[in-house]
Amino acid sequence: MNFERRLMLALVIGTLAIGGFARAGAQSELIPALIITGDTVSAHDWKKTSALISEILGKTGKIKVDITTTPGKDLTDENLAKYKLLILNYFNTAQGAPETRWSDANKEAFLKAVKNGAGLVVFHHASGAFARPNWEEFEKVVAGGWRTQGFHGPRHVFKVKKSDARHPISEGLPAEFEHAIDELYQNSMITPGSVVLATAYSDPAKPKGTGKDEPVVWVNSYGKGRVYEITLGHDAEAIADTNFQAWLTRGSLWAAGGLE
Ligand SMILES: [Zn+2]
Incomplete structure (x- = not known):
C-alpha cells in the first residue's frame, strides 16, 4: 500500500472512530429518568399513563426513561443513584402486590435521592399518596398537592393560564x-416556598366549582433536588393534549437540570 492509500485509510478509520465516540457521547448525555408506578389504583390506568409519559419524554431525544412497577424492590440507594430524574x-x-409497596428503607432511599439532587416530577394523583396516614416528609418532598383536602368535580375542558412568575419552564x-x-384539581396544598407557574379557573357554575384560580403547576425544591408538580393528566385523553405535553416535558427537563 502506498503512502497516499495508507493516509486515506487512516483518515477513514479516524473519521469512523470519531463518529463512534460522538455517538457514544450523545447517548451518555441522555438524562436517565425513572417513572415510579405500580400498585392497584382503580381510578387511574397507571400502566397506560406511564407508557405515555415515557413516550413523550423519550421523544425529546434528551431523556431516557425506565419504568419500575415494583418500587418495593427498586427504591434502593444503589438503584436510585443511577437516575437524574424521578417521576412519581x-x-x-393496600391492594397492590407486596413488591409495589414502599418499605421504610424504600422511603428513606427516595428522600435521600431527591435531597442529594435528583429532580422530581409529581404527576397528577401522586401528590395524594401516603396521606392516610400522613407521611409528613413525603408531603414536603412533593410540595403538597392533593393530600387529603383536594377535590375535583366532573371532568371538563378548562383554560390553563401561565402565572406572572417568570420561570425557565414557562x-x-x-x-x-x-x-x-x-380533572381540575381544587384546593391543592401549596407548601411554603412553592412557586405557582400555572392556574386554571374553576367555574362556580359547574359542580364543585370554587370560583378560584386553582394552581395546576408549581415548583419547589427539596435539599438539592428540584421538584415539579403538575396536577393535570388524568388519562390518555388529557395526556394527548400537546400543550400539556409541553408543560410536562419542560418541567421534567428543568427538574433534571437539563433545560437551557
Ligand atoms: Zn385522576
Whole structure:
C-alpha cells in the first residue's frame, strides 16, 4: 500500500472512530429518568399513563426513561443513584402486590435521592399518596398537592393560564391554552416556598366549582433536588393534549437540570 492509500485509510478509520465516540457521547448525555408506578389504583390506568409519559419524554431525544412497577424492590440507594430524574405516577393502596409497596428503607432511599439532587416530577394523583396516614416528609418532598383536602368535580375542558412568575419552564410557552377534558384539581396544598407557574379557573357554575384560580403547576425544591408538580393528566385523553405535553416535558427537563 502506498503512502497516499495508507493516509486515506487512516483518515477513514479516524473519521469512523470519531463518529463512534460522538455517538457514544450523545447517548451518555441522555438524562436517565425513572417513572415510579405500580400498585392497584382503580381510578387511574397507571400502566397506560406511564407508557405515555415515557413516550413523550423519550421523544425529546434528551431523556431516557425506565419504568419500575415494583418500587418495593427498586427504591434502593444503589438503584436510585443511577437516575437524574424521578417521576412519581404512584398512589399507595393496600391492594397492590407486596413488591409495589414502599418499605421504610424504600422511603428513606427516595428522600435521600431527591435531597442529594435528583429532580422530581409529581404527576397528577401522586401528590395524594401516603396521606392516610400522613407521611409528613413525603408531603414536603412533593410540595403538597392533593393530600387529603383536594377535590375535583366532573371532568371538563378548562383554560390553563401561565402565572406572572417568570420561570425557565414557562418561558416561551403560550400565555394560556384550552386544555383537553381533564380533572381540575381544587384546593391543592401549596407548601411554603412553592412557586405557582400555572392556574386554571374553576367555574362556580359547574359542580364543585370554587370560583378560584386553582394552581395546576408549581415548583419547589427539596435539599438539592428540584421538584415539579403538575396536577393535570388524568388519562390518555388529557395526556394527548400537546400543550400539556409541553408543560410536562419542560418541567421534567428543568427538574433534571437539563433545560437551557
Ligand atoms: Zn385522576
